[in-house]
Amino acid sequence: MPKSLEHTPIRQRDALLQxxxxxxxxxxxxxxGLVEPAMLSAANVANVLKQGAxxxxxxxxxxxxxxxxxxxxxxxACVSLVSVVASxxxxxxxxxxxxxxxxxxxxxxxxxxxxxxxAINGALVAYGKINPFVATLATMSIFGGLSTTISxxxxxxxxPRTFTFAFNEAWWLFLPAPVTMxxxxxxxxxxxxxxxxxxxxxxxxxxxPAAAHAAGLRVRLHLCLAYVASGLLAALGGxxxxxxxxxxxxxxxxxxxxxxxxAAVVGGASLRGGKGTVLAPALGSLLVIGLSVGMNLLQINxxxxxxxxxxxxxxxAAFDLLRARTR
Amino acid sequence: xxPVLSLDTTLPCEPGSQGKAAxxxxxxxxxxxxxxxxxxxxxxxxxxxxxxxxxxxxENGAGKSTxxxxxxxxxxxxxxxYELFGQDIAGLSPAEARRRGISVVFQEFxxxxxxxxxxxxxxxxxxxxxxxxDKSEMRTRVRVVLDRLGFDLxxxxxxxxxxxxxxxxxxxxxxxxxxxRVLVLDEPTASLTDHEAGQLLAMVEQLRGEGLGIxxxxxxxxxxxxxxxxxxxxxxxxxIATLPRERASHxxxxxxxxxxxxxxxxxxxxxxxxxxxxxIEGLSLPRGLAxxxxxxxxxGEVLGLAGLAGCGKSEVIRAAFGLEKSSGGKIEIGGRRxxxxxPREAIAAGICYLPSDRSREGLAMHQSIGANATMAALDVxxxxxRGFGLxxxxxxxxxSEIVDRLKIRTPxxxxxxxxxxxxxxxxxxxxxxMSRDFDIYLFDEPTVGVDVQAKxxxxxxxxxxxxxxxxxxxxSSELAEVLHLSHRLLVMREGRIVGLLEGAEATxxxxxxxxxxxxxxxxxxxxx
Numbered sequence: 001m002p003k004s005l006e007h008t009p010i011r012q013r014d015a016l017l018q019x020x021x022x023x024x025x026x027x028x029x030x031x032x033g034l035v036e037p038a039m040l041s042a043a044n045v046a047n048v049l050k051q052g053a054x055x056x057x058x059x060x061x062x063x064x065x066x067x068x069x070x071x072x073x074x075x076x077a078c079v080s081l082v083s084v085v086a087s088x089x090x091x092x093x094x095x096x097x098x099x100x101x102x103x104x105x106x107x108x109x110x111x112x113x114x115x116x117x118x119a120i121n122g123a124l125v126a127y128g129k130i131n132p133f134v135a136t137l138a139t140m141s142i143f144g145g146l147s148t149t150i151s152x153x154x155x156x157x158x159x160p161r162t163f164t165f166a167f168n169e170a171w172w173l174f175l176p177a178p179v180t181m182x183x184x185x186x187x188x189x190x191x192x193x194x195x196x197x198x199x200x201x202x203x204x205x206x207x208x209p210a211a212a213h214a215a216g217l218r219v220r221l222h223l224c225l226a227y228v229a230s231g232l233l234a235a236l237g238g239x240x241x242x243x244x245x246x247x248x249x250x251x252x253x254x255x256x257x258x259x260x261x262x263a264a265v266v267g268g269a270s271l272r273g274g275k276g277t278v279l280a281p282a283l284g285s286l287l288v289i290g291l292s293v294g295m296n297l298l299q300i301n302x303x304x305x306x307x308x309x310x311x312x313x314x315x316x317a318a319f320d321l322l323r324a325r326t327r
Numbered sequence: 328x329x330p331v332l333s334l335d336t337t338l339p340c341e342p343g344s345q346g347k348a349a350x351x352x353x354x355x356x357x358x359x360x361x362x363x364x365x366x367x368x369x370x371x372x373x374x375x376x377x378x379x380x381x382x383x384x385x386e387n388g389a390g391k392s393t394x395x396x397x398x399x400x401x402x403x404x405x406x407x408x409y410e411l412f413g414q415d416i417a418g419l420s421p422a423e424a425r426r427r428g429i430s431v432v433f434q435e436f437x438x439x440x441x442x443x444x445x446x447x448x449x450x451x452x453x454x455x456x457x458x459x460x461d462k463s464e465m466r467t468r469v470r471v472v473l474d475r476l477g478f479d480l481x482x483x484x485x486x487x488x489x490x491x492x493x494x495x496x497x498x499x500x501x502x503x504x505x506x507x508r509v510l511v512l513d514e515p516t517a518s519l520t521d522h523e524a525g526q527l528l529a530m531v532e533q534l535r536g537e538g539l540g541i542x543x544x545x546x547x548x549x550x551x552x553x554x555x556x557x558x559x560x561x562x563x564x565x566x567i568a569t570l571p572r573e574r575a576s577h578x579x580x581x582x583x584x585x586x587x588x589x590x591x592x593x594x595x596x597x598x599x600x601x602x603x604x605x606x607i608e609g610l611s612l613p614r615g616l617a618x619x620x621x622x623x624x625x626x627g628e629v630l631g632l633a634g635l636a637g638c639g640k641s642e643v644i645r646a647a648f649g650l651e652k653s654s655g656g657k658i659e660i661g662g663r664r665x666x667x668x669x670p671r672e673a674i675a676a677g678i679c680y681l682p683s684d685r686s687r688e689g690l691a692m693h694q695s696i697g698a699n700a701t702m703a704a705l706d707v708x709x710x711x712x713r714g715f716g717l718x719x720x721x722x723x724x725x726x727s728e729i730v731d732r733l734k735i736r737t738p739x740x741x742x743x744x745x746x747x748x749x750x751x752x753x754x755x756x757x758x759x760x761m762s763r764d765f766d767i768y769l770f771d772e773p774t775v776g777v778d779v780q781a782k783x784x785x786x787x788x789x790x791x792x793x794x795x796x797x798x799x800x801x802x803s804s805e806l807a808e809v810l811h812l813s814h815r816l817l818v819m820r821e822g823r824i825v826g827l828l829e830g831a832e833a834t835x836x837x838x839x840x841x842x843x844x845x846x847x848x849x850x851x852x853x854x855x
Contacts, residue, residue: 195717197705204702207691214650214688215702215759216674274693 020319021267025287032294039297046176052289053182054244057237058253058260059267059281059288060189061230066264067193068206068226069273070125070132075234075260077144078117079253082238084147086110087156087248090163099160106163110239111232117143118231122224140257148250156248167243178240185236190278202226207274259309263288266316272324288312350413351376352509352540353398353429358407360393367393371407371566373559375509375540380531380554383544385561385584386780391544394561395511398542399431400424412508430502431511438494438501440487445469447486448501472500476530492523499530510534511542516550528553546778548577560584581779592783593811594790601626603662604767604798605678607647610656616642618822620656624798626766629789631813632802633838639822640802641683644769647800648680649673661766674703679765681756683772689756692745696737697726699744699755704762729758734784750781757788767798774808786812806838818842 033040058075065072089109094102117139124135172180193199201222205212213219234253241252263284269276291308351374360368368390375381383391396402397409400419409416411427438447449465469482478496486494495515502510512531516524531554535541543554551558551572558575560567560583567583581592606623617639624630632640645651647658649668658665660676673680682688690699701722706714709721726740733754737747744752753774760768770789774782789812793799803809809816816833818826818841826841828834 195719196715197711197717198715200698200705200717203694204691204698207693208687210688211691212702214670214680214682216669216671217702217705218671274691 018268021283021287025283025290028287028290028294032290032297036294036297039294044293044297048286048290048293049179050176050244051293052285053176053178054237054241055256055259055263055285055289056182056186056281057233057240058256059263059285060186060278061233061237062260062264063267063269063276063278063281064189064202064226064230064233065132066206066261066269066271067202067273067276068223069209069271070223070226071136071261071271072121072227072230072234073133073136073257074117074121074140074143075230075237076253076255076257077140077142077147078114078231078234079238079241079256080147080250081117081143081150082110082113082235083242083252084151084156084248084250085113086239087159087242088150090160091156091158094160099162102160103163103166106159107239110235110242114231114233114235114238115228116231117234118228119224121231122227125227126220126223144254151248151250153250155250157246159242159246159248164243164246167240168246178244181236181240185233186278186282189233193277198222198225203274255306258306258313259288262309262313262316264316265320266312268319268323270320270323271317272320275323284316351410352412354408354410355394355397356408356410358394358397358409359405360397360402361405366564368397368404368564371561371564373566373569375542377508377540378535378538379556380535380541380543382551382555382558383542383561384546384551384558384580385567389561389584390564391561392513393564395431395513395542395544398424398509399429399511425505428506428508429511430505430507430509431513432495432498432502432515433513438486438497440485442486443482444480444484444486444489444497444500445482447497448472448482448504468504469500472504476500476503477526477533490523492527495523495527499527503534507539509540509542511544513544514546515543516545516547524550548580551575551580562586585779585783593808594786596629596790596793596812596814598814599627599794599796601796604660605647605800606657606659607643608657608659610643610646610658611654612639612642612646612651612822613654615822616651617646617653620819620822620824622817622824622827624767624800626796626798627793628815629793629799629801629813631809631816632800632819633806633809633816633842634804634819635842636804638819640817640819641771643819644680644771644800644802647673648678648769650680674763674765677764677766678769679703679760679767680769681760681771681773683775685752685756690744690752693743695726695741695743696730696735696755696758697722697740700726700729700758701762703759707763710762725762729755729761732761733758733788748778750777750784753777753781753785757785760788760792765797768792768800770799770801770803772803772805773801774803774805806835810835810838 029039038044058079061075062072086106086109090102090106093105121136121139124130124139125132128135167177170177175183193202201212201217204215204217205219205222209219238253242248245252264276264281265271265284266287267276267280267282267284269280288309291312292305295305295308296302353375355371355373358368358371359366371390371394373394383394385391393402397404400421400423403418409419411419439450442450445466448469453460453465455461466482473480473482476496476499478500480489480493480496486497489497499515515527528550531541531543545551555572557569557571558580559569560580562584585592602625603623604626608621610620611618620639620643622630632644634640642651646653649665649670649672658668660678663676665672665676668676670680686692691702701710704710705717709718710725711717723740729735730737730740735747735751735754735758737751744755747755757773773785773789777785789799789801801809801812810833813833814829816828816838817824818828818838820842828837
């Protein structure tokens with residue numbers, strides 16, 4: 001009996017859903033392009049790619065948390081704090097030991113801050129058994145507040161030129177620096193998630209924590225590591241955004257949280273955990289940023305952007321539900 | 328193969344009241360059919376009376392499908408006699424069978440997803456008036472059929488938008504739209520939820536009441552109990568028996584279907600005790616779940632744990648594996664004592680625990696079969712380089728090996744357990760036991776919610792493990808199962824071990840009296 005036949009329609013629907021997002025994204029670019037040809041100009045495409053790359057880091061940070069059936073509301077606060085602290089370290093060390101040492105110190109400090117924030121989130125969620133929503137809402141407030149306090153609410157200027165040039169203006173390997181970074185980091189993340197034991201454990205524990213525990217997997221350790229990875233990815237995003245804007249900004253990440261969840265979910269990560277590849281934040285970021293840039297070009301009121309982000313999040317949740325139904 | 332029981336296979340059956348005097352709708356005598364060198368049916372006898380549900384029962388490959396295909400003209404038979412509504416039939420085409428009133432609902436649906444319910448129902452025999460489609464007449468008739476079946480379906484709904492159960496209903500409506508006296512349903516509830524299946528069964532009962540003869544193919548005992556008037560068992564293409572429902576117990580049906588007698592249903596497991604692998608001494612658990620439990624298990628033997636639900640048997644093996652915290656006592660593995668261990672340490676020490684609640688604790692339902700099967704072995708060199716980089720090729724090879732070896736029925740290797748049946752889910756979980764070198768296997772309700780075939784395969788796995796020198800513990804609420812599988816049987820009640828039965832003393836009566844006697848004693852004391 002051709003048992004496999006029973007499953008063909010499901011597979012087809014699944015495949016259709018997977019195609020839906022690339023098609024929607026492409027359609028959106030073409031749509032904006034028809035109304036406003038500037039949308040498809042080389043300069044604008046490069047701009048969308050660059051903005052999308054910056055946003056990708058946050059959506060990827062979200063993906064890692066989503067896989068474990070959690071999420072990370074503190075990514076925005078992490079971006080802000082990283083921006084402030086790294087900028088302070090960078091300017092201070094540059095004065096004392098020159099720009100190269102300053103940039104190195106800034107990046108190291110930024111990544112350290114990201115890792116610490118992630119470790120705190122992870123410890124609260126994994127060992128404190130606090131719901132990720134509550135835990136990261138609290139740390140969002142704490143680290144967001146810290147970044148304004150430390151900076152006194154003012155931007156930190158005089159970043160070394162080396163930094164802004166190398167991580168924003170320069171082209172690496174035929175692509176703008178942030179895009180190259182996003183591609184490299186994306187490939188590394190993909191490798192970790194799909195081909196290493198720790199990556200595999202994240203999917204398993206996100207799907208069923210009890211089953212993962214009964215299989216002898218270190219559930220709490222890996223859960224904690226997931227939030228560290230999330231913090232590190234957000235910190236990378238924060239560093240690149242700081243290079244782009246040219247100063248340490250205490251409010252740099254404030255409005256990015258919801259968008260990062262929307263991008264990851266609409267791209268195929270599931271709020272139920274255990275699902276989603278690096279393609280999810282990649283495609284999701286392009287959609288979110290493409291919409292935002294397109295709306296700017298058409299001079300649609302900027303205040304409407306949160307409305308659009310909210311709509312995308314609902315669309316993503318609807319996709320998620322559809323995908324679950326096909327099972 | 329020898330018939331297992333010397334049953335008279337042509338039992339004179341008391342038919343249902345409606346069918347007593349009725350002539351059979353169809354009658355098959357001595358039907359043989361071969362495909363090339365393969366003898367699919369040998370000398371099969373079958374008949375169907377009006378107003379009865381006649382269940383066809385047998386393993387996959389027993390010849391049920393071939394028999395149905397012959398009935399409805401899809402296949403020709405080599406020899407034998409086929410009488411339909413009192414007429415001898417030599418060659419029957421599917422179209423003619425349909426015209427004469429035989430309708431078949433196969434497992435694979437024949438609906439066209441992009442068309443509406445009504446278009447599907449009339450596909451191939453559309454009604455016309457003056458050369459044009461008579462849409463209003465078709466719609467009226469479709470409504471009549473749907474109403475009669477009690478289906479809440481719009482004739483204009485697109486089939487692709489319907490749930491699977493609804494598609495099944497359209498399929499049945501299609502079968503009944505033309506005048507039909509014989510309805511064949513091939514595992515109609517296989518893909519339905521319990522609620523949907525209930526609706527379908529009610530419908531089958533209604534149709535039987537209207538005098539249709541229904542041939543019903545199913546493995547599900549509950550459905551057979553509810554619906555069947557008679558049951559015909561096929562095995563290896565032969566007619567084994569036709570029984571009225573009252574005379575067909577589950578045990579007997581399974582014996583007839585598998586050809587294993589009750590004793591043979593459970594495998595004979597050779598006993599060759601080796602060194603002690605697992606020793607539990609004075610184990611106590613919080614809240615009195617276990618009190619001072621001691622036992623040991625040797626390599627090459629199966630130790631059974633029997634007891635009523637809540638007696639503590641499951642908690643004891645969970646504590647051995649480190650999933651429950653003990654409040655006292657010792658757990659030794661291979662002579663080495665484990666302190667405050669969890670599953671991770673237990674696995675490293677060589678214990679494999681297969682939980683009773685597979686969907687919660689046993690499987691990650693939405694991850695691949697391979698990810699599930701290797702879940703407890705991500706640290707072994709076979710599946711990863713120093714516990715980090717996964718060897719995905721080895722994982723795939725292992726997956727394909729276990730799918731073959733455990734006969735896991737799956738659409739493909741990338742499928743996830745949530746797409747599989749209960750028995751196949753259980754087998755995916757059990758595959759974990761082969762992913763690394765374990766010494767001790769703890770089975771907690773190993774066959775809960777699985778079909779008979781999967782059960783037999785799981786017993787074979789247990790046999791193979793024990794005979795290859797592993798220590799096996801089986802905790803089960805199914806008394807016959809622990810009784811027959813284990814070499815030694817521990818009986819637990821209210822957290823204590825109340826008996827150890829071995830060999831001839833391990834009888835159902837002995838175990839049952841151990842289950843209950845303390846309670847009985849208490850009651851006696853109460854009376855005094």
